[in-house]
Amino acid sequence: MPLLSVQNLEVVFPLPGGTVRALRNVSFDLDRGERIGIVGESGAGKSAAAFAILNLLGKPGKIQSGRILFDGHDLAALDYEAMRQIRGNRISMIFQDPMVTLNPVLTIGAQMTETLRAHRRMTRARARDIALEKLRAVQIPSAEKRLAQYPHELSGGMRQRVVIATALLSDPQIIIADEPTTALDVTIQAEILELLLRLCEDFAVGLILITHDLGVVFGVTQRILVMYAGRIIERGPTAEVIGAPRHPYTRGLIDALPSAARPGTPLKQIPGVMPSLHEIPSGCAFHDRCEFAQARCAAETPRLEEQGARAAACHFPL
């Protein structure tokens, strides 16, 4: 049985101008210790999936239907207190900007020990020992000294290490990392991704890595889900999907990677923009951007067709 099973999840935001369908029939599993990537442009629905799992959808967002099974519980049906016990305890989240997560007026030691004591009964001294152990696990130099420092005294990369150490405090079974490296310098990005990979392997933690950058999931995740306009449009083992994508949108994301460009030639871009979730086009939501579109594409929504470990939602897969 998978550790996490998201089944037919529909998330909506009823707004005065109409209902936004942020997630449409999204299903995926995560096994214990498995690492998956959720990839797509801004507005594809990837962050909505993460927030729905943690019951953190901002109002008026709500789960319209579907189930989120985690270790025998349906997270979509839990009340606030029961969900609080799971969030930050058995499922942790890492956000893009460490300065949003860290409290600027508390030392690193104070915020880590308080986070721990909010979930578990223990003395301050014991909490401090665990905080120190996690700071060492994320390879922060002079870990003991960092406990007495404030976030602004650390570099961006070191702050993100503190955020990761904080996410590990309660030995979670899953970490959801939402664009964890986007705010960092390129050189630091690679270090943080390598660190996440090593920690997940060492502690057998499942990872859901959310990113707009396909290059980020390569080498870190075992499987990827590609999202477009609130739906999963392709999924499969990471290396296979990136090596031979079946959906034209995935192909477009790969072609747009800087590593895919020949020296001296401009980067390729997918023409047009992601449709507004207020007005998702009929049929395949990608049809007005797709170079392979035919008449059927605008009329009929393609189903996510399984083929072995792969699946793609396209009438004319590559």
Ligand code: SF4
């Ligand atoms: Fe392109 Fe048609 Fe496939 Fe959509 S269904 S991705 S429009 S070929």
